[in-house]
Amino acid sequence: MDMQAPSAALLSLSCIAVRDETPTVKTFRLRAGGGPVGFVPGQALVLKVPLPGGPVWRSFTISGGAGGDLELTIKAQAPGGATRWLHGNLREGRGIQARPPRGAFTLGLRGNDRLAFVSGGSxxxxxxxxxxxxAQTDPEADLAWFHAARDPAEVLFARELAEMQGRMPNLAVAVSVSQAAPGWFGYRGRINRARLAAAIPDLGRREVFCCGPQGFMQEVRLIHAAEGGARAQFHTESFGGADLAPPPMATAAADAPGFGLTVNGRAIGIRPDETLLQASLRQGVVIPCGCGAGMCGTCMVRIVSGRVDSRPNGGLTPEEAAEGYVLACSTRAASDVEIKLA
Known part of the structure; x- marks a missing residue:
């Protein structure tokens, strides 16, 4: 009998409140029918978004939670996409499904008493x-917050940050906007070394958690290194812009023979240099995917038979791995392989 493991089960969530954060960003408060859902701050939910053309899976970081509820703060992106659907349709009383919270971009990585949170946009x-x-567990934490936004109206959590500064004496907040408006007295312009160093003079001695567009994170990484920061003291997270490039693994010879790949009973082939996800999508077999880099867990599949080289990047729990699950975006075949979609 083929039974799906409990760890791969979907959560049934109900939207209990929606609030506007900025003109383009809303926060959705979700409650699970089966009781409180635990998460570690920094983790994400993978939502099953029921678009008219068929469901899609998208990862959204959990911005907070209280009393067992979860909050997702989501910016509306291109028309016709998942975020637009959520903004227009996920209202109080409506349900949605999701995979359990996951991700390794958390304070569990922390190894320094001096922190910097650097973010761009959402x-x-x-x-x-x-x-x-x-704020609840370590209000005396030495923390520098730097946020880059398009304009003052799009600065996220501005009021709450001001309130937190009154409760956290060692919290320093700086915001930069690329399109300043009259009356704006914060930093102006896109992020660069001079601006970030002015906002956080001891950046190189701080452990940095950074999230935003790929180009933004790369620029901050270079600035942190230039300021003397250690590579191990810089952490990034991103669930967008997937290019289906997996974490590094052994490279097969170009002329190496391929293997057979069977997905939900359909037999296809896989090249030696392809991941399970790449081979499937190339041949018209759709496996839901999110980040494309082994972090979000959207493309989780179960190995029915065969050997694989799997390199998850935080998107798979040890329990899921023990149950035979892998992430299709970061797994290559080492023999003929059969998989089932999770």
Missing amino acids: GATPMMAMLRHL
Whole structure:
């Protein structure tokens, strides 16, 4: 009998409240029918979004939670996409399904008493979850917050940050906007070394948690290194812009023979240099995917038979791995392989 493991079961969530954060960002408060859902600040939910053309899976960082509820703070993106559907349709009383919270971008990585949270746009959401946690558990934490937004109206959590500064004496907050408006007295312009160093003079001596667009995170990483920061003291998270490039693994010879790949009973082939996800999508077999880098867990599949080289990047729990699950975006075949979609 083929039974799906409990760890892969979907959560049934109900939207109990929606609030506007900015003109383009809403926070959705969700409650699970089966009771409180535990999460670690910085983790994400993978929602099953029922678009008209068929469901899609999208990862959203949990921005907070209280009393067992979960909050997702989501920016509306391109028309016709998942975020637009959520903004237009996920209202109080409506249900939605999700995979359990997951992700390794958490304060469990922390190894330094001096922290810096650096974010761009909606990348502030995991930082806010961590900040709310620190406000409750370590209000004396030495923390620098730097956020980059398009304009003053799009600055996330501005009022709450001001309130937190009154409760956290060692919290320093700086915001930069690329399009300043009259009356704006904060930093102006896109992020660069001079601006970030002015906002956080001891950046190189702080452990940095960074989230935002890929280019933004790469720039902050270079600035942190230039300021003397250690590579191990810089952590990033991103669930967007997937290019289906997996974490590094052994490279097969170009002329190496391929293997057979069977997905939900359909037999296809897989090249030696392809991941399970790449081979499936190339041949018209759709496996839901999110980050494409082994972090979000959206593309989880179960190995029925065969050997694989799997390199999850935080998107798979040890329990799921023990039950035979892998992430299709970061797994290659080492023999003929049969998989089932989770």
